[in-house]
Amino acid sequence: MAGYILRRLVSTIAVMVMVGIFVFLLLRLAPGDPAAMIAGRSATEEMIAGIREQLGLNDPMPVQFMHWVGDMLAGDFGTSILAGRPVLELLSQRLEPTLSLAILTMILAVTIGVSFGVLAAWRAGGFVDRILTGFSALGYSVPVFVIGFFLIYFFAVRTHWLPVQGYVPMSNGIALWFMHLILPTVTLGLGFIAFIARVTRASMLEVLSEDYMRTAVAKGASSYAMLFHHALKNAGVPILTVVGISFAYLIGGVVITETVFNLPGIGRLVVDAINNRDYPIIQSVLILTSGLYVLINLTVDLTYMLIDPRIRY
Amino acid sequence: MQMHNTIRDEVLLDVRSLETHFYGEESVTHALGGISFQIMKGETVGVVGESGCGKSVTALSILRLLPKLTARTVGGEVRFHGQDLLKLSEQEMRKIRGGKIAMIFQDPMTSLNPVYTVGHQIAEAIQIHTGVSRSSALTEAEEMLRFVRIADPERRVSNYPYEMSGGMRQRVMIAMALACSPELLIADEPTTALDVTIQAQILRLIVDLKERTGTAVMFITHDLGVVAETCQRVIVMYAGRIVEQASVMDLFARPMHPYTQALMHSVPDRRRGRQSRLPEIPGIVPNLRDPIIGCSFAPRCPFAIDICREKTPVLRDIESGHAAACWRSEEIVCA
Numbered sequence: 001m002a003g004y005i006l007r008r009l010v011s012t013i014a015v016m017v018m019v020g021i022f023v024f025l026l027l028r029l030a031p032g033d034p035a036a037m038i039a040g041r042s043a044t045e046e047m048i049a050g051i052r053e054q055l056g057l058n059d060p061m062p063v064q065f066m067h068w069v070g071d072m073l074a075g076d077f078g079t080s081i082l083a084g085r086p087v088l089e090l091l092s093q094r095l096e097p098t099l100s101l102a103i104l105t106m107i108l109a110v111t112i113g114v115s116f117g118v119l120a121a122w123r124a125g126g127f128v129d130r131i132l133t134g135f136s137a138l139g140y141s142v143p144v145f146v147i148g149f150f151l152i153y154f155f156a157v158r159t160h161w162l163p164v165q166g167y168v169p170m171s172n173g174i175a176l177w178f179m180h181l182i183l184p185t186v187t188l189g190l191g192f193i194a195f196i197a198r199v200t201r202a203s204m205l206e207v208l209s210e211d212y213m214r215t216a217v218a219k220g221a222s223s224y225a226m227l228f229h230h231a232l233k234n235a236g237v238p239i240l241t242v243v244g245i246s247f248a249y250l251i252g253g254v255v256i257t258e259t260v261f262n263l264p265g266i267g268r269l270v271v272d273a274i275n276n277r278d279y280p281i282i283q284s285v286l287i288l289t290s291g292l293y294v295l296i297n298l299t300v301d302l303t304y305m306l307i308d309p310r311i312r313y
Numbered sequence: 314m315q316m317h318n319t320i321r322d323e324v325l326l327d328v329r330s331l332e333t334h335f336y337g338e339e340s341v342t343h344a345l346g347g348i349s350f351q352i353m354k355g356e357t358v359g360v361v362g363e364s365g366c367g368k369s370v371t372a373l374s375i376l377r378l379l380p381k382l383t384a385r386t387v388g389g390e391v392r393f394h395g396q397d398l399l400k401l402s403e404q405e406m407r408k409i410r411g412g413k414i415a416m417i418f419q420d421p422m423t424s425l426n427p428v429y430t431v432g433h434q435i436a437e438a439i440q441i442h443t444g445v446s447r448s449s450a451l452t453e454a455e456e457m458l459r460f461v462r463i464a465d466p467e468r469r470v471s472n473y474p475y476e477m478s479g480g481m482r483q484r485v486m487i488a489m490a491l492a493c494s495p496e497l498l499i500a501d502e503p504t505t506a507l508d509v510t511i512q513a514q515i516l517r518l519i520v521d522l523k524e525r526t527g528t529a530v531m532f533i534t535h536d537l538g539v540v541a542e543t544c545q546r547v548i549v550m551y552a553g554r555i556v557e558q559a560s561v562m563d564l565f566a567r568p569m570h571p572y573t574q575a576l577m578h579s580v581p582d583r584r585r586g587r588q589s590r591l592p593e594i595p596g597i598v599p600n601l602r603d604p605i606i607g608c609s610f611a612p613r614c615p616f617a618i619d620i621c622r623e624k625t626p627v628l629r630d631i632e633s634g635h636a637a638a639c640w641r642s643e644e645i646v647c648a
Contacts, residue, residue, distance in 0.1 A: 125382075211423035217378055218418075219411035219438040219489060233428045308428055309473045 001305075004313030008301070012294050019290040024065050026286075027279045037277060038081050072287065078280035082273075087284045091266060097167045098265035100177070101257065102250055104185045109192035110243055116193065117200025117239075118227050124205060132197055139194030144253055148187040148260035155183060165262040184261045188253050192246045199242045203235035210234070236307040244300035248293050322353040324392075325529050326375070326497055331389035333367075333374045340602045344370045346553040347389060349628075352497065357523060357530040359544035359561070361537060361576070365598055367553040368533045372499045376410055393497075412442040415490035419502040421482035425474040431458075431485045432470035435492055442493040457488035461518060480511035484518065491522060498523070501533045516543060537580060541565060549573050552599050552609040555628055559635040569637035569646050571614045608639070616645050 035051040036043065052058055056067055071078070077087040120129040156164040162183055168176045207213065208231055216230045255267035262268075266285065273281035304311045333345040345367050352358050360368045373379045374386045375398065391398040398409060410416075418424045426434060435454035439445065445453075451470065458466035461484040474482055483503060490498055500519060504512040520543050523530050532544055540547050540561060547564045549557040549572065557570040568574045575594040596613030599605055608614070611621040620640050628638040631646070639645070 211418060211420060212426040214378060215418065215424045215486070215489075216426065217410065218376060218416045220407045220409075220441045221437070222407060225437075230426055234426070310427060310475050 001313055005302070008298055012298060015294055016287075016291060019287065020069060021065070023283050023286045024068060027283060028061065028064075030277075030279070072284075077284040077287075080273075080278055080281055082276050082278045087280050090269060090281065091284065091288075094264060094266045094269045096169060096265075097258070097263045098254055098267060100170070100181055101184055101188065101254055101263065101265065102247075104181055105189045105192065105250060105253075106243075106247060108185055108189040109196055109246060112189075113193040113196030114200050114232075114239065117197040118204055118232060120197065120201045121204035121208060122223075122227055124201075129201070132194075132201065136194035136198050139190045142190075144187055144191070144256045145260050147190055148183070148257065151183050151187055152261075165260075167261075167263045167265075184257050184263060187260070188250070188257045191253070192250070195246060196239065196242055200235065200239050203238045204231055207231045207234045233307060237304055237311075240300055240303055240307065244296050247296050251289050251293070322356070324351050325354045325356075325394065326352040326531075327390075327392040327395075328371075328375065329390040329392065331371065331374055331386065331391065333370055333379065333384060333386045335384045337383075337602075342601045344384070344553050344601060345374060345386075346601075346605075348550070348553075348555050349389075350548055350555060350558065352529050352531060354496070355527045355529050356546065357520075357532060357544045359532045359534060359540035359547045360550060361534055361540055361547060362550035363535060363598060366550045368535075368550055369501050370553075371550070372416065372501050372531065372533055375499065376414060376416060377406055378410075378416075408442070411438050411490075411495070412493050413495055414497045414499065415493070415495040416499040416501065417483070417486045417490050417503050420506045421479050421486050422506065424486055425482055427474055430471050430473055431477070431482075432472075435485065435489045438489050438492045453492065454488075457492050458485070460491070461485070461488040461522070463488075478511075479507050480515060483507060483511075483515050487515075487518065487522070491526060491528070494526060495528060497529045497531065499531045499533070502535070504539065505534075505536075519543065537576060549576070552605070553601055554609065554638065556610065556639070557637045558628065563632070563635045567632075567635070567646055569631050569635060569642040570610075570639045571616050571641075571645060572610045573637075574645070575613075616641050 033048070033052075035048050035055060035057055038055075039048045039051050056064055059067070075088065077091075079085065080087055080090055083090060116128070116132055120126075120132045123129060152164055155162045163180050166180060168180050170177045204227075213226065213230060216226050221230065254265065255271060257263070258265045258267035259271060269281060270285050272278070273285075301313075305313070328351070329349050330347040331345055331349070332343075332347045335342040335344050348367070348371065350358075360371065362368055370379070370384075373384075375391050377386070377398065379386065386399060389399070393409065393413065398406065401409070425431065429437075432451055432454045435457055436447065436450035439450040439453050440447065443450075455466050455470045458469055463469050463481060463484050469477070469481075474485070477485065487503075498519075503519065504515050507515060516539060519530065519532075522528075530543075532540070534540060544561050546560050547558070548555055549564075549570065551572045557564065557568070557573045559569075564573065565577075568577060572594075579592045579594055594613060599609050599612065605625070607620075607622040607624060608617070608626050611617040614621065618641070624640075626638045626640050628636050630636050631642045
């Protein structure tokens with residue numbers, strides 16, 4: 001198993017190098033001279049040349065690449081063109097809203113999605129199952145921004161139960177923080193609930209017809225123990241896979257949700273950066289999310305072993 | 314229908330007119346057509362018949378383990394210590410399952426949960442019915458593995474099913490079934506899926522453990538040889554009904570139903586030589602979706618006469634303790 005982890009880490013490095021080259025080239029191949037962009041419209045030729053020299057843009061591409069990678073490994077992700085401050089500092093300021101939203105959404109999607117799927121499989125063709133079918137069609141097909149505005153209209157504008165938008169840091173009070181995150185979380189989570197519930201249902205249905213489920217009933221196990229102890233662990237591998245995939249998709253969904261609910265998170269930072277061609281920020285976020293994605297994949301693959309003892313690498 | 318020779322014993326299980334239906338897309342299959350039998354305390358009863366005759370359905374009906382969506386027991390009683398199991402709540406039934414009545418299944422390869430250790434699975438049964446702590450249940454589980462003669466139980470208790478052979482897994486199933494000292498063990502073809510050499514070992518184990526624990530055993534099999542080796546009494550089933558019921562001695566000495574006779578003749582016999590065809594019962598098992606008029610075996614029966622095709626014969630005592638459902642039992646018994 002140690003060998004497997006080592007192999008996976010090596011391939012992870014390979015993937016990250018590919019991502020790095022792609023992200024690096026993104027800046028060099030984009031139209032316009034970065035130095036000219038930094039210098040601004042009224043800059044003279046000398047100023048631009050100075051900036052080129054300062055940024056090392058006159059060096060050969062491979063040398064530039066090595067510098068760039070070396071800086072990142074040392075923790076230097078560059079300086080924002082627009083704000084003139086280190087990217088890492090900007091990112092860390094925006095981390096709390098994004099992490100809050102992502103984690104709450106995953107908790108919601110996994111708990112509701114899995115239990116919904118388990119119940120639907122238990123009484124396949126029954127009430128819960130039919131609700132799930134209708135609900136998941138909705139959860140899949142309606143885009144996040146439509147659901148978001150719809151929820152805002154009913155639960156904030158019309159009833160004033162929840163704040164319309166905005167973010168309150170956790171340090172200003174957990175309750176207030178939570179209130180502001182309910183609508184974004186539900187908005188972002190609906191699709192994932194549907195996705196996870198469908199997969200859970202299908203996987204559970206298969207397991208429930210297995211012989212060992214009858215053995216469990218024959219020894220006197222309760223319905224709860226049957227479903228959540230005997231069946232769910234056997235159905236766990238496909239569920240874990242889609243939870244991993246969901247987490248990756250979540251990164252994309254966060255951007256839209258943060259825009260709809262005006263949350264000052266990393267998603268908003270990226271959108272602003274793209275609008276302003278603030279390349280250092282775009283590059284850093286691309287690199288970091290790719291790394292996160294690879295890490296999630298590795299974690300999921302290793303967790304399979306905990307669920308099913310027959311899986312050995 | 315009373316078993317006179319055992320009437321002084323205490324009745325453990327008393328099944329009366331048990332009727333179970335399976336529901337298909339458009340049709341209803343009468344899997345059990347009202348069967349009645351008794352099992353005494355500590356007795357071993359064999360239930361034999363071809364595939365699809367209702368042996369397993371009988372077992373599943375008793376423990377109410379039938380698939381909920383497609384099958385239902387529509388009539389009759391299953392009296393266990395005088396209490397009708399069909400009337401119990403699901404919660405009360407859970408105490409019976411695995412506690413008072415345990416069951417082992419045909420295929421040990423698929424009957425154990427692949428993601429838990431065998432020790433865990435045995436311990437679970439113990440915990441459900443005794444409420445002891447996890448650690449003492451695990452100690453007991455190890456003791457049960459020793460009881461079913463699995464070598465090296467200290468190590469095996471933390472094995473997963475995939476690390477064990479079929480024979481060993483069936484031993485684990487037996488250990489799990491006997492862990493709570495049930496009064497009745499239902500063994501549904503427990504050796505069918507195993508190698509021949511292992512079959513004999515498992516049979517011997519069941520017989521031996523039964524002697525030591527005094528558990529009554531309902532032994533479902535299609536193998537008359539197994540019945541002869543293990544059982545005291547036999548129930549022969551055909552097309553969802555009991556066609557003959559007798560002590561093992563009586564049944565083998567004087568089979569009174571043409572179906573039982575045919576079953577006995579279809580056991581391959583070395584003495585008949587290699588050239589002869591394997592004996593078989595001509596015809597096919599009737600389709601239980603259509604209502605059966607007369608005796609269900611009549612179309613395949615060499616002795617069938619007009620009345621057999623018109624009226625259904627009931628199970629009746631031909632001799633003391635020996636019942637058959639045939640109009641002509643008295644005539645054919647010596648044939």
